[in-house]
Amino acid sequence: MSVPAPLLAAGDSDPGLWSEFWSYLTTADNWTGDRGIAALLVAHVQISVVAVLLAAAVAIVPAVLLGHTRRGAFLAVSVVNIGRALPSFAIIALVLPVSLEWGLGLGFWPTCVALVLLAVPPMFTNAYTGVRDVDPGTVEAAVGMGMTPTRVVTRVEVPNASPLIITGVRVSAVQVVATATLGALVGFSCLGSLIVEGFAQQNDGKLLTGAFLVAVLSLVTEAFFSLVQRLATPWLRAPRRRARPARSDPPAVALDA
Amino acid sequence: MQSQQTVGGADGPVGADAATPAVPATATQPTAGPAEAAIRLVAVTKAFPQATSPAVDRLSLEVGRGELTALVGPSGCGKSTTLKMINRLIEPTSGTIEVGGVEVRDQPRHELRRQIGYVIQQIGLFPHRTVADNIATVPRLLGWRKATIRARTAELAGQVGLDRDLLDRYPSALSGGQQQRVGVARALAADPPVLLMDEPYSAVDPIVRAHLQDDLARLQQELHKTIVLVTHDVDEAIKLGDRIALLNVGGHLEQFGTPAEVLRAPANEFVERFLGRERGLKRMALITVAEVPLGGGPMVQADAAPAEAEAAMAAEGVDWVGVLAGDELLGWADGADLAGAARVGDAPRTPFRAFVRPGTTIREALDNIVNSRTRVAVVLDDDDRYLGMLTVDHLAEALE
Numbered sequence: 001m002s003v004p005a006p007l008l009a010a011g012d013s014d015p016g017l018w019s020e021f022w023s024y025l026t027t028a029d030n031w032t033g034d035r036g037i038a039a040l041l042v043a044h045v046q047i048s049v050v051a052v053l054l055a056a057a058v059a060i061v062p063a064v065l066l067g068h069t070r071r072g073a074f075l076a077v078s079v080v081n082i083g084r085a086l087p088s089f090a091i092i093a094l095v096l097p098v099s100l101e102w103g104l105g106l107g108f109w110p111t112c113v114a115l116v117l118l119a120v121p122p123m124f125t126n127a128y129t130g131v132r133d134v135d136p137g138t139v140e141a142a143v144g145m146g147m148t149p150t151r152v153v154t155r156v157e158v159p160n161a162s163p164l165i166i167t168g169v170r171v172s173a174v175q176v177v178a179t180a181t182l183g184a185l186v187g188f189s190c191l192g193s194l195i196v197e198g199f200a201q202q203n204d205g206k207l208l209t210g211a212f213l214v215a216v217l218s219l220v221t222e223a224f225f226s227l228v229q230r231l232a233t234p235w236l237r238a239p240r241r242r243a244r245p246a247r248s249d250p251p252a253v254a255l256d257a
Numbered sequence: 258m259q260s261q262q263t264v265g266g267a268d269g270p271v272g273a274d275a276a277t278p279a280v281p282a283t284a285t286q287p288t289a290g291p292a293e294a295a296i297r298l299v300a301v302t303k304a305f306p307q308a309t310s311p312a313v314d315r316l317s318l319e320v321g322r323g324e325l326t327a328l329v330g331p332s333g334c335g336k337s338t339t340l341k342m343i344n345r346l347i348e349p350t351s352g353t354i355e356v357g358g359v360e361v362r363d364q365p366r367h368e369l370r371r372q373i374g375y376v377i378q379q380i381g382l383f384p385h386r387t388v389a390d391n392i393a394t395v396p397r398l399l400g401w402r403k404a405t406i407r408a409r410t411a412e413l414a415g416q417v418g419l420d421r422d423l424l425d426r427y428p429s430a431l432s433g434g435q436q437q438r439v440g441v442a443r444a445l446a447a448d449p450p451v452l453l454m455d456e457p458y459s460a461v462d463p464i465v466r467a468h469l470q471d472d473l474a475r476l477q478q479e480l481h482k483t484i485v486l487v488t489h490d491v492d493e494a495i496k497l498g499d500r501i502a503l504l505n506v507g508g509h510l511e512q513f514g515t516p517a518e519v520l521r522a523p524a525n526e527f528v529e530r531f532l533g534r535e536r537g538l539k540r541m542a543l544i545t546v547a548e549v550p551l552g553g554g555p556m557v558q559a560d561a562a563p564a565e566a567e568a569a570m571a572a573e574g575v576d577w578v579g580v581l582a583g584d585e586l587l588g589w590a591d592g593a594d595l596a597g598a599a600r601v602g603d604a605p606r607t608p609f610r611a612f613v614r615p616g617t618t619i620r621e622a623l624d625n626i627v628n629s630r631t632r633v634a635v636v637l638d639d640d641d642r643y644l645g646m647l648t649v650d651h652l653a654e655a656l657e
């Protein structure tokens with residue numbers, strides 16, 4: 001994550017660093033209050049959830065519809081490439097003046113916009129690819145049996161694309177959780193604040209606590225979505241008749257962390 | 258549901274009206290024209306935008322109720338396009354298509370399709386649904402009650418030869434043949450009077466294919482659906498079709514008739530070429546021994562004198578004689594061995610190794626003939642009583 005490498009390296013040789021971290025993390029007073037760890041953690045989770053939900057709303061529906069028509073491959077590739085090319089911190093910096101102008105202030109909204117832009121490409125690409133690549137025979141059968149287009153999308157294409165769609169959300173969410181840390185640089189109070197303040201105050205314990213919690217939160221996010229994917233796709237775990245080329249895992253275009 | 262009760266008439270065995278000609282059609286008597294049409298295409302044309310010539314050009318065709326009509330032809334002959342115009346997966350450029358007397362364009366596509374079973378080569382099972390849920394697709398679309406659906410699903414599993422234990426599995430756990438059975442069960446779920454099958458068996462291996470074809474023939478004897486089957490395999494068309502429509506590139510109907518009619522008198526060179534080299538053999542596969550007048554053969558009773566055997570051999574122009582005890586066939590004796598015997602039964606005998614039954618095809622009988630030393634196929638009834646024998650001449654006569 002965002003821990004400066006020299007500090008970690010120093011940690012190996014300096015037992016003090018480890019105990020500073022541990023004592024900061026386990027001191028109850030550090031967890032309470034407006035700027036306590038608990039409040040920062042909640043804010044961090046909040047902005048991540050809002051960003052992921054907004055990005056999902058923006059990305060998934062158009063991607064599914066585009067995938068349904070099996071057109072727009074160029075758009076899908078462009079979106080993901082642009083998304084990869086834009087550095088999140090630059091976006092925050094760019095959005096900041098706009099946000100101030102519109103009266104949305106520092107902190108939350110500039111960070112959130114950057115996170116949404118970060119989260120859209122993996123979701124869009126995976127949802128698009130997932131729906132487009134649903135077996136054409138399956139879709140033809142669905143249409144041929146008299147499903148309306150809406151039903152074909154909701155009952156056949158989306159369920160069959162769901163492993164990829166959920167993977168897209170998972171990749172996005174983990175990136176969002178990790179990147180939300182940067183919000184601290186524009187006045188958004190989150191786990192990143194512990195790192196920024198720890199650095200400024202030369203409080204290694206605080207800094208490491210922030211870094212540790214961001215890492216933990218990312219892993220929890222990853223685990224959560226893996227579980228969701230598992231529960232949502234029981235047919236992929238069912239016994240198979242014979243080994244086939246593994247297709248249950250995301251194909252080439254899909255993004256994985 | 259709309260005014261589709263009309264199509265519902267072809268449902269059960271009872272509904273399969275008397276107008277339906279006896280199936281399978283045989284080589285000997287030319288059958289009458291198609292039964293009352295369940296599907297009628299009139300001057301149907303499909304021109305795809307990019308193509309220079311139409312995929313289907315003014316095709317008219319009537320599919321008899323309760324019959325299996327096979328559309329067969331080389332790739333590019335528009336057979337699949339024609340099939341897909343019936344359930345409006347493809348819209349014709351011009352012409353009309355009626356299913357059960359109702360113009361297909363007069364009803365919403367999805368409602369039309371719910372009344373037409375559809376089976377495709379890729380099978381297209383829903384991977385995310387269990388076998389039972391796959392089969393229940395159309396009943397659910399039609400809003401059937403859960404208990405009814407469950408009962409229907411179990412019934413269908415039995416009809417298509419699917420182990421009920423498989424109903425709770427996902428399609429990926431099934432073999433190709435089992436999946437195709439599920440595909441057929443799914444298409445039949447809401448008991449549609451019409452079934453469209455688009456190269457249903459070309460993705461499975463030949464052994465499984467033969468099984469599935471037999472299953473379909475058996476099922477059709479029970480259900481009497483109006484079936485349109487698209488295939489590029491002329492043997493499949495001959496085996497399964499009550500009628501076959503041979504299409505040439507551009508959707509030109511070259512010939513339409515029972516397999517026996519088409520094989521006996523191909524309308525033109527295209528049909529002849531498409532039917533392939535072994536046209537005679539293919540015809541023979543459609544004729545059973547029961548339809549051929551049998552020869553008596555050089556047969557004598559075991560207690561007869563050798564002189565009687567000599568006379569029988571001379572009459573048939575052979576050097577062996579069949580030995581009977583009443584209706585029971587004991588075997589055959591070589592003419593040269595008869596000399597010292599007091600009775601025919603005392604001469605050394607060889608048993609016949611292979612027999613045919615009245616239900617056997619004459620193609621199989623031919624196989625018997627060429628493989629036997631005596632150059633005859635011995636015909637026994639189901640109780641092993643001797644009925645007569647066939648020679649190549651008999652078979653050739655049957656094909657006249």
